[in-house]
Amino acid sequence: MPSILSVPVRALGTVDSFGMLFSQYSSNFKTLDDILAVIGLIFVGRIALSAVWNICVGIRSMFWSRLWKKNFEKRYGGKWAVVTGCTDGIGKAYCHELAKDGLNIVLISRSMDKLNAVAEELKSQHGVETEVVQANFVEGETLYPRIDKHLQGKEISVLINNVGVMISHPKYYDEVTDFEMWSHINVNMASMAVMTKLILPGMLKKNKGAIVNIASIAATGPIPLLGIYAASKAFVEFLSLSMNSEYYWGHRGITIQTVTPAYVSTNMTSFSKWTHTPNPATPTPA
Ligand SMILES: NC(=O)c1ccc[n+]([C@@H]2O[C@H](COP(=O)([O-])OP(=O)(O)OC[C@H]3O[C@@H](n4cnc5c(N)ncnc54)[C@H](OP(=O)(O)O)[C@@H]3O)[C@@H](O)[C@H]2O)c1
Structure with missing residues (x-):
């Protein structure tokens, strides 16, 4: 028969394991944050590269190509x-x-x-x-x-x-x-x-x-x-x-x-x- 005292002890144990669980998850969140940051960086990098590429193509066709006789x-x-x-x-x-x-x-x-x-x-x-x-x-x-x-x-x-x-x-x-x-x-x-x-x-x-x-x-x-x-x-x-x-x-x-x-x-x-x-x-x- 569990003593009446064991209830708060078990509750304390739950809090402890919740705390542990949270700390484990929060360290995972950091990893997830890092992964998302890398994905974001790749995405923004791709947009920036394509913008630079399009500007270069524009300069080539609008200005550069006019400099030379074709x-x-x-x-x-x-x-x-x-x-x-x-x-x-x-x-x-x-x-x-x-x-x-x-x-x-x-x-x-x-x-x-x-x-x-x-x-x-x-x-x-x-x-x-x-x-x-x-x-x-x-x-x-x-x-x-x-x-x-x-x-x-x-x-x-x-x-x-x-x-x-x-x-x-x-x-x-x-x-x-x-x-x-x-x-x-x-x-x-x-x-x-x-x-x-x-x-x-x-x-x-x-x-x-x-x-x-x-x-x-x-x-x-x-x-x-x-x-x-x-x-x-x-x-x-x-x-x-x-x-x-x-x-x-x-x-x-x-x-x-x-x-x-x-x-x-x-x-x-x-x-x-x-x-x-x-x-x-x-x-x-x-
Ligand atoms: N203007 C724009 O903002 C714009 C934007 C995006 C794309 N485009 C495209 O660019 C191309 C040229 O457009 P544009 O603005 O220079 O047009 P446009 O100034 O109206 O000139 C069209 C030319 O096509 C001839 N034409 C029209 N219908 C014809 C037919 N049934 N058979 C034979 N010739 C015909 C016209 O001859 P006539 O002198 O006898 O009419 C004229 O020489 C089109 O494909 C258009 O869709 C234009």
């Missing part, structure tokens, strides 16, 4: 570049940059008068040859044999898959017209996929070439009310990144670059003064 013909193995959606905005700026380097340009776009005007500008300002192809990418599959004829016999070093459309204002998907839906599929997605199919085999023969695909910051994630545009640009980004792994990192000699601009002051962003007025966050294409 020779795209030698580097990418051909005298010709092909630019889609070339009569305005970002596409037109690419034409001037490539022509400045001495490349002849195959100009592919929708409006004949604007095509002729850009061809004239390139000839007079940079003394290069041009080939004009009037094409409306909305047409889809039947268009490409005609484009292909214009590409025959040309050593193509650079392809800029730039052409793109965007719905005029944010709207629910059921309000997107069939025309708008097919335009996003045919102009934004199919043009990039098919133009690459036409030109890539020639580049692979010489193991040289560069393909630039204009995606968008909109491809970062789903954008309600602009879903069709965001999804079309996600297609461009995913295919482009996959191809770069296959043909650049896979040592086939082809650079495939994915460009993901935020707002650029062009016709596409003219729907709002806020997105169209040039400022450091909304640059002009050139």
